Amino acid sequence: MSERDVILEVEDVHKSFGGLAAVAGATFDVERSSITALIGPNGAGKTTLFHVVSGFYKPDHGAVRLDGERIDGSPTHRIVRRGLVRTFQLTKALTRMSVLDNMLVAAPAQPGERMWRVFATPGAVKRREEEVHERALELLSLVGLERLADDYAAVLSGGQRKLLEFARALMTEPSLVMLDEPMAGVNPSLGVELLEHMRELQRERGTTFLLIEHDIDVVMTVSERVVVMSSGAVIADGPPDDVRRNEAVIDAYLGSPHAHEEVHEIAGESSS
Amino acid sequence: MTELLQLVVNGLVTGSIIAIAAIGLSLVYGILKIVNFAHGDYLTLGAFVAFTVNVTWGFGMAGAALAAIVAVALVGFGLERGLWRPLRRRGSGLIGLFIVSIGLALVLRNVILLVWGARPRRYDVDVFQVYELGPIRLSQSQLVVIVVASTAITLVGLMLARTRLGKGMRALADNRQLAAATGIDADRITTYTWLLAAGLAGLGGVLQGLLQNAFTPSMGFTLLLPIFAAVILGGVGSAYGALVGGLVLGLVMEVSTWSALAGGIPSVYKPVVAFAVLIGVLVLRPQGVLGRARTV
Numbered sequence: 118m119s120e121r122d123v124i125l126e127v128e129d130v131h132k133s134f135g136g137l138a139a140v141a142g143a144t145f146d147v148e149r150s151s152i153t154a155l156i157g158p159n160g161a162g163k164t165t166l167f168h169v170v171s172g173f174y175k176p177d178h179g180a181v182r183l184d185g186e187r188i189d190g191s192p193t194h195r196i197v198r199r200g201l202v203r204t205f206q207l208t209k210a211l212t213r214m215s216v217l218d219n220m221l222v223a224a225p226a227q228p229g230e231r232m233w234r235v236f237a238t239p240g241a242v243k244r245r246e247e248e249v250h251e252r253a254l255e256l257l258s259l260v261g262l263e264r265l266a267d268d269y270a271a272v273l274s275g276g277q278r279k280l281l282e283f284a285r286a287l288m289t290e291p292s293l294v295m296l297d298e299p300m301a302g303v304n305p306s307l308g309v310e311l312l313e314h315m316r317e318l319q320r321e322r323g324t325t326f327l328l329i330e331h332d333i334d335v336v337m338t339v340s341e342r343v344v345v346m347s348s349g350a351v352i353a354d355g356p357p358d359d360v361r362r363n364e365a366v367i368d369a370y371l372g373s374p375h376a377h378e379e380v381h382e383i384a385g386e387s388s389s
Numbered sequence: 390m391t392e393l394l395q396l397v398v399n400g401l402v403t404g405s406i407i408a409i410a411a412i413g414l415s416l417v418y419g420i421l422k423i424v425n426f427a428h429g430d431y432l433t434l435g436a437f438v439a440f441t442v443n444v445t446w447g448f449g450m451a452g453a454a455l456a457a458i459v460a461v462a463l464v465g466f467g468l469e470r471g472l473w474r475p476l477r478r479r480g481s482g483l484i485g486l487f488i489v490s491i492g493l494a495l496v497l498r499n500v501i502l503l504v505w506g507a508r509p510r511r512y513d514v515d516v517f518q519v520y521e522l523g524p525i526r527l528s529q530s531q532l533v534v535i536v537v538a539s540t541a542i543t544l545v546g547l548m549l550a551r552t553r554l555g556k557g558m559r560a561l562a563d564n565r566q567l568a569a570a571t572g573i574d575a576d577r578i579t580t581y582t583w584l585l586a587a588g589l590a591g592l593g594g595v596l597q598g599l600l601q602n603a604f605t606p607s608m609g610f611t612l613l614l615p616i617f618a619a620v621i622l623g624g625v626g627s628a629y630g631a632l633v634g635g636l637v638l639g640l641v642m643e644v645s646t647w648s649a650l651a652g653g654i655p656s657v658y659k660p661v662v663a664f665a666v667l668i669g670v671l672v673l674r675p676q677g678v679l680g681r682a683r684t685v
Contacts, residue, residue: 171570172569173566173569173570192569192574192575192576193569193570194569194571194572194573194574194575195574197569197570197571197572198572202570202572203570204570205566205567205570209564209566209567209570210564210567211559211560211563211564211567211568212563212564213559213562213563213627214556214559214560214563218556218559221556222553222556222557222560222568222571222573223571223572225572285571289571289572
């Protein structure tokens with residue numbers, strides 16, 4: 118265990134709402150520069166866990182560490198600036214701003230952030246602005262939204278907003294990206310491109326990805342490690358092939374009336 | 390024709406003050422979801438602080454206006470830290486905050502009454518100086534209002550459109566959660582929002598005091614309804630909309646007295662005309678003039 122380079126540690130996290138324990142003692146970690154999938158039946162507590170890790174909720178108990186430092190209870194914006202960014206399952210966009218501005222506000226602290234710098238060092242501010250602008254357009258063309266850069270984000274379709282969210286997350290220059298169902302509602306060929314790009318970022322920049330995903334094919338092909346949650350706790354954790362055969366995982370999915378198809382796929386009966 | 394031109398100019402003067410106040414009110418609503426009923430009294434406070442600096446202490450009007458902006462901005466900031474932030478942290482809803490703001494309005498007005506008295510006050514300025522630009526006559530106050538207000542409006546507009554702070558404000562008004570997840574520091578931007586909104590209210594108050602020559606502690610409250618109307622007319626939460634709404638409202642109110650329009654409407658009914666326009670626009674365009682239709 119000590120050999121592994123861990124970027125994110127989740128240790129015995131609990132989060133309840135009234136009497137409902139949404140997350141009850143979740144423990145796992147994410148290795149640097151890996152692609153890790155977080156799966157589990159509906160209501161397993163995956164999204165709540167995302168909220169805790171990204172600073173939207175303060176855990177009732179337990180710790181979250183990024184690069185070895187506690188981040189649980191820190192405000193979200195500070196966690197983002199430390200390199201951990203997330204997307205939302207119910208996609209969000211700044212609808213009253215242009216697509217390009219959606220990207221620009223996500224760029225990390227730049228010289229122009231302090232008003233006086235605009236006057237003190239206009240050259241540096243301008244250079245940085247151009248850099249940010251260029252990067253934003255690059256990411257937009259990556260997800261195929263460059264033609265819509267000047268349109269209001271309000272006009273984007275659901276799938277396009279998902280893509281914008283992906284691009285916006287990358288705009289913060291993150292070291293760890295948490296994606297909440299990135300493939301839902303995105304057309305399959307574009308989805309494949311997104312996965313390609315994730316792999317590319319992983320290789321070239323060493324970016325780490327943690328994704329919640331229901332499409333088991335995606336999970337099995339893209340991820341190096343799979344963490345399975347059920348009823349608020351982590352019940353399995355390992356390489357995709359091991360997890361696929363894990364009895365506890367099969368039981369967890371069988372116990373959920375919504376997930377029969379996924380069970381077949383996991384058990385390898387109908388696909389792969 | 391000359392009369393119409395004169396009315397248009399008067400309308401722009403009135404409208405620019407409403408616009409200055411409406412921008413602040415709209416930003417506060419958009420970003421903090423506070424319907425601030427006390428906004429009018431922020432204006433009044435600005436007018437009276439400037440009165441003290443100008444008349445009691447004998448400084449010039451420019452210094453007085455500056456002092457008013459700073460003082461009201463600080464009061465706005467203090468109220469954020471001492472009142473609004475604690476309420477927000479405890480999860481007060483829209484209605485709760487609205488009722489609190491009504492209470493705050495009453496408190497502010499009565500404090501002003503206590504400190505400065507009910508007597509109408511005037512600034513120490515030459516009220517008889519009139520400038521003639523072709524056929525149009527402008528009092529010195531009107532000229533000052535137009536120049537100062539349009540400068541302030543332009544600067545605020547540029548700030549919102551271009552700077553990172555401005556974009557942060559718009560992002561926060563748009564979606565608080567997403568703004569946070571994008572790395573925007575909501576507390577910092579909230580502070581700047583209050584400084585800006587209250588500072589603008591202070592400035593608006595001084596300009597309104599100049600314009601109406603004599604003012605009492607109820608000045609701001611009288612202006613509050615047109616200010617709200619401007620915000621709604623432009624599209625709630627949109628700063629640019631509030632600007633347009635303010636100017637339109639000012640113009641409509643003044644031009645409605647034009648004698649060519651069936652003899653003109655008596656000027657006491659100006660606010661009625663303003664609200665008739667408001668209702669008309671909202672029936673045709675419920676999202677306001679600059680509000681945008683959006684997909685769900």
